[in-house]
Amino acid sequence: xxxxxxxxxxxxxxxxxxxxxxxxxxxxDAERNVDEAIAFLKPLRAKLDAAKLQRFGxxxxxxxxxxxxxxxxxHVNDGALHVKYELPKKVTWSQTxxxxxxxxxxxxxxxxxxxxxxxxxxxxSRYTNWPTALQEQFAAARxxxxxxxxxxxxxxxxxx
Numbered sequence: 148x149x150x151x152x153x154x155x156x157x158x159x160x161x162x163x164x165x166x167x168x169x170x171x172x173x174x175x176d177a178e179r180n181v182d183e184a185i186a187f188l189k190p191l192r193a194k195l196d197a198a199k200l201q202r203f204g205x206x207x208x209x210x211x212x213x214x215x216x217x218x219x220x221x222h223v224n225d226g227a228l229h230v231k232y233e234l235p236k237k238v239t240w241s242q243t244x245x246x247x248x249x250x251x252x253x254x255x256x257x258x259x260x261x262x263x264x265x266x267x268x269x270x271x272s273r274y275t276n277w278p279t280a281l282q283e284q285f286a287a288a289r290x291x292x293x294x295x296x297x298x299x300x301x302x303x304x305x306x307x
Contacts, residue, residue: 152176155184175300207232 153173158166158181169177203223207230210221218236222229249259259265274282274289 152180154180171300171302175302178300203230203232206230208234 153161153166153169153176155177158177166174166177203225206223206225207221210223211217211219211232211234214221218234221232221234223232224230245263249263249265252259252262269285269289274285277285
């Protein structure tokens with residue numbers, strides 16, 4: 148008879164230390180079960196969100212427009228149900244046009260930073276391909292920090 152494995156509901160009551168101390172097979176099974184649960188729930192979340200938008204979206208957008216706004220938060224009621232509708236504003240800027248504008252600002256003698264948020268960066272692949280002398284010139288501007296580690300578990304033979 149196969150031993151019980153750890154399912155997502157079991158994981159919720161366990162501490163990280165308890166999970167870390169679990170037998171390898173239980174850890175592998177738990178990871179697979181959580182991945183399967185996520186894969187199952189993600190499209191359900193999208194479907195539920197679409198249903199809420201279909202049911203309340205037009206009424207909520209109308210309430211937002213009636214308040215004189217295109218974006219923000221509107222509140223509507225459907226019987227005893229209170230619906231909070233949030234429509235955030237998403238703004239993107241053409242980098243090409245902003246670069247041209249920045250050049251005009253500099254040419255007029257003003258400081259770009261007074262008008263535009265400037266964030267300069269260097270791609271890591273570019274930096275590592277530079278000659279050492281150029282890397283040394285930029286070294287003081289570069290900070291390296293750890294990212295989030297990823298650990299993938301597989302049993303010998305590739306079966307997880």
